[in-house]
Amino acid sequence: xxxxxxxxxxxPHHLPEYGASVHTVCTALGIELVPxxxxxxxxxxxxxxxxxxxxxxxxxxxxxxKAGLPIVTPCKCCFGNLRYAQSRMAxxxxxxxxxxxxxxxxxxxxxxxxxxxxxxxxxxxxxxASRLREMTRTPLxxxxxxxxxxxxxxxxxxxxxxxxxLAPSVFERVLSATGAQTLDWDLRVECCGHPLRGRDDxxxxxxxxxxxxxxxxxxxxVVATACTYCQMQFGQxxxxxxxxxxxxAVLFTRLLEAALGLAPLPDSWAL
Amino acid sequence: xxTFSILLALVCAICIAGLIRRYARHRARLFAPPGKTRxxxxxxAHNPPPGLAGRMGxxxxxxxxxxxxxxxxxxxxxRTARTSPYRWLAHTLILSGFTGLLVFHALDDIISYxxxxxxxxxxxxxxxxxxxFGAMVLCGAGLAVLRRLRTPALRRLSRVQDWxxxxxxxxxxxxxxxxxxxxxxxxxxxxRMTDEYFLPQDETELxxxxxxxxxxxxxxxxxxxxxxxxxxxxxxxxxxxxxVYCHAETASAFxxxxxxxxxxxxxxxxxxxRADQLLWYLHVGLALLALACMPYxxxxxxxxxxxNLVARQGSRNAAGPxxxxxxxxxDTPPDIPTKAPAAATASPPSPVSPPSPSGAQRRLGLxxxxxxxxxxxxxxxxxxxxxxxxxxxxxxxxxxxxRRYTEGSLLPAATDAFAEGSRxxxxxxxxxxxxxxxxxxxxxxxxSKSSLKKEELDGPNTTIRQCSAxxxxxxxxxxxxxxxxxxxxxxxxxxxxSFWGCVQCTTCTSVCPVVAVCEAPAKDLDLMPQQIMxxxxxxxxxxxxxxxxxxxxxxxxxxxxxxxxxxxxxxxLFELRQIATERFKERRLTSCPLPAVSPxxxxxxxxxxxxxxxxxxxxxxxxxxxxxxxxxxxxxxxxPNTAPAAHTGTSDPSTGTPA
Numbered sequence: 001x002x003x004x005x006x007x008x009x010x011x012p013h014h015l016p017e018y019g020a021s022v023h024t025v026c027t028a029l030g031i032e033l034v035p036x037x038x039x040x041x042x043x044x045x046x047x048x049x050x051x052x053x054x055x056x057x058x059x060x061x062x063x064x065x066k067a068g069l070p071i072v073t074p075c076k077c078c079f080g081n082l083r084y085a086q087s088r089m090a091x092x093x094x095x096x097x098x099x100x101x102x103x104x105x106x107x108x109x110x111x112x113x114x115x116x117x118x119x120x121x122x123x124x125x126x127x128x129a130s131r132l133r134e135m136t137r138t139p140l141x142x143x144x145x146x147x148x149x150x151x152x153x154x155x156x157x158x159x160x161x162x163x164x165x166l167a168p169s170v171f172e173r174v175l176s177a178t179g180a181q182t183l184d185w186d187l188r189v190e191c192c193g194h195p196l197r198g199r200d201d202x203x204x205x206x207x208x209x210x211x212x213x214x215x216x217x218x219x220x221x222v223v224a225t226a227c228t229y230c231q232m233q234f235g236q237x238x239x240x241x242x243x244x245x246x247x248x249a250v251l252f253t254r255l256l257e258a259a260l261g262l263a264p265l266p267d268s269w270a271l
Numbered sequence: 272x273x274t275f276s277i278l279l280a281l282v283c284a285i286c287i288a289g290l291i292r293r294y295a296r297h298r299a300r301l302f303a304p305p306g307k308t309r310x311x312x313x314x315x316a317h318n319p320p321p322g323l324a325g326r327m328g329x330x331x332x333x334x335x336x337x338x339x340x341x342x343x344x345x346x347x348x349x350r351t352a353r354t355s356p357y358r359w360l361a362h363t364l365i366l367s368g369f370t371g372l373l374v375f376h377a378l379d380d381i382i383s384y385x386x387x388x389x390x391x392x393x394x395x396x397x398x399x400x401x402x403x404f405g406a407m408v409l410c411g412a413g414l415a416v417l418r419r420l421r422t423p424a425l426r427r428l429s430r431v432q433d434w435x436x437x438x439x440x441x442x443x444x445x446x447x448x449x450x451x452x453x454x455x456x457x458x459x460x461x462x463r464m465t466d467e468y469f470l471p472q473d474e475t476e477l478x479x480x481x482x483x484x485x486x487x488x489x490x491x492x493x494x495x496x497x498x499x500x501x502x503x504x505x506x507x508x509x510x511x512x513x514x515v516y517c518h519a520e521t522a523s524a525f526x527x528x529x530x531x532x533x534x535x536x537x538x539x540x541x542x543x544x545r546a547d548q549l550l551w552y553l554h555v556g557l558a559l560l561a562l563a564c565m566p567y568x569x570x571x572x573x574x575x576x577x578x579n580l581v582a583r584q585g586s587r588n589a590a591g592p593x594x595x596x597x598x599x600x601x602d603t604p605p606d607i608p609t610k611a612p613a614a615a616t617a618s619p620p621s622p623v624s625p626p627s628p629s630g631a632q633r634r635l636g637l638x639x640x641x642x643x644x645x646x647x648x649x650x651x652x653x654x655x656x657x658x659x660x661x662x663x664x665x666x667x668x669x670x671x672x673x674r675r676y677t678e679g680s681l682l683p684a685a686t687d688a689f690a691e692g693s694r695x696x697x698x699x700x701x702x703x704x705x706x707x708x709x710x711x712x713x714x715x716x717x718x719s720k721s722s723l724k725k726e727e728l729d730g731p732n733t734t735i736r737q738c739s740a741x742x743x744x745x746x747x748x749x750x751x752x753x754x755x756x757x758x759x760x761x762x763x764x765x766x767x768x769s770f771w772g773c774v775q776c777t778t779c780t781s782v783c784p785v786v787a788v789c790e791a792p793a794k795d796l797d798l799m800p801q802q803i804m805x806x807x808x809x810x811x812x813x814x815x816x817x818x819x820x821x822x823x824x825x826x827x828x829x830x831x832x833x834x835x836x837x838x839x840x841x842x843x844l845f846e847l848r849q850i851a852t853e854r855f856k857e858r859r860l861t862s863c864p865l866p867a868v869s870p871x872x873x874x875x876x877x878x879x880x881x882x883x884x885x886x887x888x889x890x891x892x893x894x895x896x897x898x899x900x901x902x903x904x905x906x907x908x909x910x911p912n913t914a915p916a917a918h919t920g921t922s923d924p925s926t927g928t929p930a
Binding site for chain 1: 697789
């Protein structure tokens with residue numbers, strides 16, 4: 001199991017603990033993450049320049065093809081935009097030609113096909129829940145986890161093909177293997193609000209609060225995230241909320257680290 | 272006092288004045304002074320300052336780190352070697368060669384003569400070393416030129432100052448070699464030396480010495496010196512007795528001697544023209560010129576970059592070398608409500624926020640760039656530069672603009688380009704990690720972004736909120752399609768078939784999480800998603816460009832996923848933002864050209880008195896948009912369920928609760 005590791009732009013400075021825990025978990029599970037110098041996935045610039053967004057994404061496919069590896073990313077937004085670029089390239093011949101032209105100037109070519117995976121899918125398919133269960137040393141029994149899906153991987157479902165966009169289950173499958181109790185909650189496939197951060201902070205805050213309150217009402221101890229942006233929203237930006245009693249957001253790789261005995265269980269998870 | 276000393280003093284004065292001017296140009300007003308953030312102040316209050324022993328220990332650790340950085344980062348150029356061994360070789364050759372020349376040759380009056388016993392510039396090993404150092408510099412400069420020419424991305428980025436510095440370095444060393452070569456062949460120089468230091472006993476002695484120096488050391492006399500073996504024998508003896516105390520054989524000046532041989536066919540005209548004197552003026556003139564240029568552009572880097580590297584103490588991230596984790600307990604600071612910075616988080620996994628670098632550190636960083644281009648060659652958003660073409664997207668170029676921005680000398684158009692580059696940067700830390708000069712670029716970008724945001728220059732999302740959708744409909748509608756739209760052809764929003772299926776069922780609106788969290792959606796968002804679709808269906812695209820809903824869309828794609836008729840709602844909203852951005856860019860609009868709407872919404876006074884304007888804008892925006900639509904397209908009959916429907920109960924989003 002070798003993958004070209006696509007951390008995305010925000011991990012190195014804004015969320016280094018995600019990168020660290022992804023590496024620990026993958027090493028323990030025998031998933032080899034090959035460092036490849038990728039560029040931005042193109043998601044942040046999609047608001048203003050579609051061509052720059054698609055070109056940025058496709059250039060990464062060319063780089064991955066050079067390494068001869070499928071891409072794995074722990075970020076839902078990176079995953080979503082890479083998949084979106086693939087679908088646009090397949091459906092718009094004029095765009096595909098223009099992108100190919102630009103790539104040619106750098107001595108690169110549009111690869112025929114590039115596999116793009118989110119880390120959750122890799123854990124689900126390559127490792128599997130049963131092996132995860134076997135490897136669990138410190139079961140997270142009693143921990144009630146609300147899995148937060150992240151919009152850009154789920155939708156549009158026909159583009160991302162991540163999971164059932166209306167009733168996804170991959171996140172729960174992976175985490176229930178650790179012994180944690182996963183919850184069915186109303187807003188689990190709703191937006192965290194981060195895409196509006198800095199653009200409309202009031203609505204961004206409102207979306208975050210509503211979601212966390214819903215998780216709390218569903219009885220969650222923690223909200224599990226599998227996306228850099230979602231975790232930045234629920235982790236770093238939550239200090240804007242005045243309510244301290246909302247469940248804490250935890251990166252799913254940190255939950256796995258704890259379950260696999262790679263890191264101690266923090267007390268704050270209220271086990 | 273010689274002319275040279277006067278010139279040198281003058282050039283030094285120019286250099287120092289330039290340095291002071293360069294340092295004083297930064298205006299703190301524009302570049303947010305670092306100062307302590309509230310979280311840091313709280314932290315300090317929370318943790319009493321360490322005692323004397325603690326402070327001394329910290330100072331000792333800090334000094335050790337600075338020393339380590341001076342060795343590894345400055346002398347060994349370890350940072351450069353990490354990313355580009357080729358550039359490391361080129362720069363090591365230049366750095367060590369030039370330092371050798373500077374210390375032993377240029378400053379020989381101050382260093383070599385007083386401190387090295389028996390030093391003489393024309394004795395070995397010094398003569399040989401000088402040629403070696405010079406050859407290293409020329410090789411390094413050649414490699415550097417090749418690097419810039421061979422990498423297309425770097426060639427595009429190279430500016431005049433990049434070539435100028437390389438030319439200056441190669442010019443100083445090259446003219447030095449040329450000077451030494453013409454001195455070797457010059458009979459004038461020979462005569463000057465013998466007049467001063469040689470007392471011939473008889474006529475044949477001078478001829479003998481000439482013969483010897485001509486054959487062995489390459490002096491070219493007109494007419495040529497004798498090659499009689501007996502005379503040569505005598506010359507060798509005389510050389511042994513008189514010259515060798517100060518002169519090694521010129522063969523050890525291996526570059527200059529080879530050059531002398533190469534130019535020997537032109538020896539007569541060169542000697543007649545006193546090329547030795549001309550080249551001395553050229554060599555010294557170039558060196559003085561380079562010294563005078565020191566305060567400008569990257570000519571400063573031999574001073575600023577080592578200082579910056581030592582100040583950064585080997586750090587490769589934005590946090591800097593502060594030993595926070597060791598000294599300050601990592602308990603979380605008390606929760607600070609309101610606008611606490613992102614770093615001051617209350618969640619345990621995040622590290623304690625590092626102190627912001629001081630203003631002096633930031634200024635040093637701004638000046639320390641060598642324009643090696645490594646950051647831009649590895650920049651995460653370089654593909655965006657390929658498409659957009661704004662050099663400010665790349666860190667090395669953005670830094671130039673940032674310097675002018677802090678000085679307050681950036682023109683409006685350049686400021687827009689700088690703002691666009693800053694906006695596109697994803698803060699991925701790669702440039703900071705890579706920078707061979709150790710510049711804390713991440714901190715500079717974060718600081719300049721927040722400064723741009725304060726000035727409301729952070730992009731279309733801010734601009735669009737400066738006036739109402741109706742005002743934007745007027746402004747952007749009058750402008751017409753941008754070049755981008757014309758080239759791209761009809762987009763989703765232009766094509767009737769995108770909306771053929773739309774039955775105005777309001778599913779998109781009822782699943783929208785943004786609509787759901789708004790207390791008064793019609794006021795906060797202007798129009799609901801399904802109303803925007805209806806507006807577009809009628810061809811009123813310009814009227815939709817400034818609608819709040821378009822700009823406050825969180826891109827969660829629920830609308831599109833749930834649409835029973837497969838209308839690509841979210842993709843269309845994306846497209847509207849892209850179109851507005853392009854139109855802004857084309858017209859260089861960074862603020863609303865019309866008088867802004869008063870933030871306090873006044874109830875409609877006299878609705879429908881005329882076209883949109885400040886009076887109209889104070890009325891409910893949704894109604895204004897509808898009126899604007901009527902005004903702009905008098906022929907279009909507004910259907911009952913278009914814009915004004917925001918006031919009726921049919922699409923009241925409060926009733927449409929999300930799943």
